[in-house]
Amino acid sequence: MIAISIKWFAFFCICLILQTSLIPLIAILGIQPDLLFALLFFICMKHGVIPGIFTGFFMGLGLDLYAPALLGQHALSKTVTGFFLGNFNEKIFRTDPILKTIIIIIGFLLHDTLFNGIQLLKNGEQLSHILIQLLTVTIPRAVYTIIIILLVYFWDSEIKPNLRR
Amino acid sequence: MRWIIELIFRYKNISSLLLTAILSLAMLSANTLQQQKIARGLTLTLFFPFQFAISQIQQAKYFFSENKKLKEEITALNLKCNTLEQAEEENKRLRKLIGFREQFNYSLIPARAIAREPSHLYRSIIINSGQKQGVELYMPVINKSGIIGKVIQVMPNISMVELLTDPSGRVSVMTKKNNEVGIVETVDGRKLFIKYKKHAEIHIYDTLVTSGLGGIYPRGLSVGIVTTIEEKNDPLFKYVIIDPTVDFEHIEELFVIKSSPQWSLLCSELDSIGKKQ
Numbered sequence: 001m002i003a004i005s006i007k008w009f010a011f012f013c014i015c016l017i018l019q020t021s022l023i024p025l026i027a028i029l030g031i032q033p034d035l036l037f038a039l040l041f042f043i044c045m046k047h048g049v050i051p052g053i054f055t056g057f058f059m060g061l062g063l064d065l066y067a068p069a070l071l072g073q074h075a076l077s078k079t080v081t082g083f084f085l086g087n088f089n090e091k092i093f094r095t096d097p098i099l100k101t102i103i104i105i106i107g108f109l110l111h112d113t114l115f116n117g118i119q120l121l122k123n124g125e126q127l128s129h130i131l132i133q134l135l136t137v138t139i140p141r142a143v144y145t146i147i148i149i150l151l152v153y154f155w156d157s158e159i160k161p162n163l164r165r
Numbered sequence: 166m167r168w169i170i171e172l173i174f175r176y177k178n179i180s181s182l183l184l185t186a187i188l189s190l191a192m193l194s195a196n197t198l199q200q201q202k203i204a205r206g207l208t209l210t211l212f213f214p215f216q217f218a219i220s221q222i223q224q225a226k227y228f229f230s231e232n233k234k235l236k237e238e239i240t241a242l243n244l245k246c247n248t249l250e251q252a253e254e255e256n257k258r259l260r261k262l263i264g265f266r267e268q269f270n271y272s273l274i275p276a277r278a279i280a281r282e283p284s285h286l287y288r289s290i291i292i293n294s295g296q297k298q299g300v301e302l303y304m305p306v307i308n309k310s311g312i313i314g315k316v317i318q319v320m321p322n323i324s325m326v327e328l329l330t331d332p333s334g335r336v337s338v339m340t341k342k343n344n345e346v347g348i349v350e351t352v353d354g355r356k357l358f359i360k361y362k363k364h365a366e367i368h369i370y371d372t373l374v375t376s377g378l379g380g381i382y383p384r385g386l387s388v389g390i391v392t393t394i395e396e397k398n399d400p401l402f403k404y405v406i407i408d409p410t411v412d413f414e415h416i417e418e419l420f421v422i423k424s425s426p427q428w429s430l431l432c433s434e435l436d437s438i439g440k441k442q
């Protein structure tokens with residue numbers, strides 16, 4: 001259990017470093033993949049709801065502390081997203097790539113809706129602005145992240161077994 | 166209370182979500198000042214172990230280099246300290262010797278032991294004074310504690326000294342208290358003894374000095390102290406064991422007494438008589 005936690009924590013650190021350093025370099029029209037979301041997705045898929053909730057909470061808390069704006073904003077949005085994604089745990093729910101893609105898009109929309117909703121409530125932004133952001137930023141981000149996630153799945157299912165052989 | 170716990174366990178997913186969501190909302194609902202306070206507290210709580218670990222690693226790294234540096238310094242200081250201690254000891258010894266030299270009536274040649282006999286017996290030493298410094302054969306050698314021995318071989322710059330502990334050597338001594346004369350001998354080079362007549366008045370802790378009768382050593386030089394008196398089956402003699410005043414294992418600075426043996430005068434007299442005849 002501790003080894004798994006350390007492994008995921010190490011992944012979190014790596015993803016956070018990459019997200020803040022390398023990922024901006026591969027941004028397309030200002031759209032970047034969200035590695036932390038991808039990590040949360042993998043954890044939820046592998047370990048289920050409760051690890052997903054707590055991972056989401058602590059990951060969000062970490063981000064809140066890393067880039068302080070509204071304390072709890074990331075924590076709440078990632079917690080709820082973790083709960084949502086955790087319900088599609090691979091152990092109890094067989095998912096094909098299309099379904100996974102749909103889950104990721106919904107997860108992204110849920111995350112960003114919550115995130116922007118909190119922003120709206122706290123800072124009084126316009127609802128239309130949030131909707132535009134969901135369409136112009138969230139969905140492209142989700143697509144970009146899906147590509148990354150698919151690449152990881154491809155690595156895991158195709159390349160890694162061949163290397164082992 | 167129990168039913169709450171049961172409820173939490175039954176709906177653990179929802180309970181976990183609620184717990185974390187409530188915590189997040191609590192943080193969100195706090196005002197800016199409180200948020201800063203919470204953020205600071207959390208940062209300290211969450212990051213302190215990592216910061217602590219990193220600082221410990223850095224400290225350990227520092228300690229290693231510091232330790233290495235300190236070890237080097239200790240070694241250097243130890244060497245320095247040893248040198249100073251030796252110099253201090255030498256200084257003390259030399260001061261004593263200067264005082265001793267001033268008290269002594271004979272002319273003395275200062276010397277230093279430069280080599281010892283390689284065997285376990287302390288029979289002879291080599292000193293760094295020879296003919297060039299005025300050393301002659303059979304000159305007595307002393308230090309501040311008493312007599313060491315006599316010169317048995319002289320070379321231009323070095324000389325060999327036969328120690329008192331050499332089994333082949335003999336020294337005529339007497340008790341300081343009542344002038345009981347005897348001859349110091351040794352068999353094994355370690356135990357010095359004197360064969361005294363049974364009736365001789367010898368006591369433990371009596372100080373023995375040279376008698377001046379042997380012709381080599383001047384009278385009154387310290388030789389040793391009586392430690393044991395052994396009454397053996399010998400009807401004529403008793404064996405007096407003495408503890409020499411000189412530490413033969415640690416001889417360093419010494420003096421050669423510039424005096425020719427008294428029997429050299431006798432020899433020259435006999436020579437002159439022979440020539441006349």
